[in-house]
Amino acid sequence: MVTAGPPRPTGALSHPPGSPAPHRGRRPARGGTASRARRAVPYLLIAPTVLALVAVLGYPLVDLVVLSFQDMTRRELFAGTSPPWAGVSQYRTVFTDAFFWEVVGRTALFTVVVSGVTMAGAMLIALLMRRVSPWVRLTMSGVLVAVWAMPVMVAASVFRWLVDADFGVVNWLLGQLPGVESARHNWFEDPWQGFAVIVAVVVWGALPFSAITLQAALTQVPPELEEAARVDGAERSQIFRHITFPVIKPAFVMVTTLTAIWNFGVFNQIWLMRSGQPEKDYYLLGVYSFIESFAVNRYSTGAAIAVITVLLLLVGAVVYVRQLVRMGEAE
Template sequence: MSADPAGRRPRHLLPYLLIAPSLLALLVVLGYPLVDMVTLAFQDMTRKELFSGTAPPWAGLGQFRTILGDGFFWTVVARTALFTGVCVTLTMGCGLLVALLMRRTSPWVRAAVAGVLVAVWAMPVMVAAAVFRWLFDADYGLVNWLLSTLPGVDLARHNWFTDPWEGFAVITAVVVWGALPFAAISLHAALTQIPPELEEAALIDGARPSQVFRYVTFPAVKPVFVMGTTLMAIWDFGVFNQIWLMRGGQPEREYYLLGVYSFIESFAVNRYSTGAAIALVTVVLLLAGAVLYLRQTLRLGETE
């Protein structure tokens, strides 16, 4: 009996040894930039120190006092939170609808839809942004032409990005369009694990279709839905490429989200430490989302 724990000790260490190379790679690839960003956020880096190679002066919490005392920063935070909420709601809602529709279709239709979703998912963000810029172009856009064919609608040479609300609607469409395949395929995979007998029994007992979905179907896919919602929130909170590409590399202040704001402060205004401080605050907010994701994962693991 006494020799058994000692004999099993190498087996207990085996999982840690297997993940050690991956952890080491993550520390090398992500650890150094993160430490450098944190250090830069507490300094006052200017172009003088950048070009001369001298150490920048220590600023302490000065950068954080600057951004946290700036009303525009909190406007960007609120805008980012609102944008994330809208994108996540539309993505998961439409993804669940597509997954339910795929479940009701024939196998060949389901395979075709899955193929289209995978093709959309594989499309680079740059290509997707270029397609949507053409669709909503003020002069040659297909959307303006189609809407102008409706009675009483004249959108000839209408610029969708003059009004930030309309512009963000277009950007939201790009984000949701690119994230929808992940949500739909994941939820459809969860739906395939529901025994048909459960729903048939509920219908025989007199439950309406809406009640079957509420009390039988959705509880079965809820774990995947919660995980997908958490991941989408983390991804959408850090959106940068879609805004940058849709605005041609020159986004107006009305289109700043936290990622764009940090980049502009660092590389356009050359306030490197201020940009690093904004990025660090963004990382902290994303870590809060990551903690929520891990808690949900552990909780679902315990229930199983």
């Protein structure tokens, strides 16, 4: 006769007598430590770059802000003494100066024109590179990289020679046209013509980055979508507006924002094209700040203009960061 044994213990009684009951519902401490370590890795990787930026840019920026609230003259500069505190008088002087607002408007107009011309030319070049044969595309990429690598001083010297009043190629070419008299024409006598030359110099240096970036973005456009639209009878402009551009829009907006930020702070091209002595009609914010600081020796006023310029550039930087965040969330 077989008898049933005693029932096996379950639950908390399933462990041997005298042994501690196992802990349930707890994660091992090792897992939490590993998770925190993984979250800390990105910050550790970018820490050297952040520290370098703080060391290189942080101290000069703080010193610039402090200087804008002081009244630095050559006496304090040569004597090495601390300049007197002036409060917001420098900013009051700047904001009540009509010429400052004229320079701000000129800088904004210059930024819009240069950025628009750059992005339009870059888009046309990118679309052209998409349609040509591979070896032509490779040649165009090499030329763009060579232009990008050209120093600003060299580019400014080339353009100064092109529009030279006595030996310029542009004047010579225009003189070949019937009814056009361009001998000894000074392109910088009229600020509009002078800024046209400066715009050409800036666009020349900015096109390669924008065109190569947009060309890379165009490679992400599915060709089957464009082919289907073409079969349905869509025109090229409609295909570009409804299919191509929505795909490359994030890259286009990002490059446009970066280009606008760079163009807002243009200094080298104007300074070099005017041989270090730009007229007031050619002042942008960067040039105006430099002139006030080192030519007129109003160091604190120049510092205040520079701080205002930095704040305006930060607005563009905030827009750029928000676009990056939105692009990351979309992905």
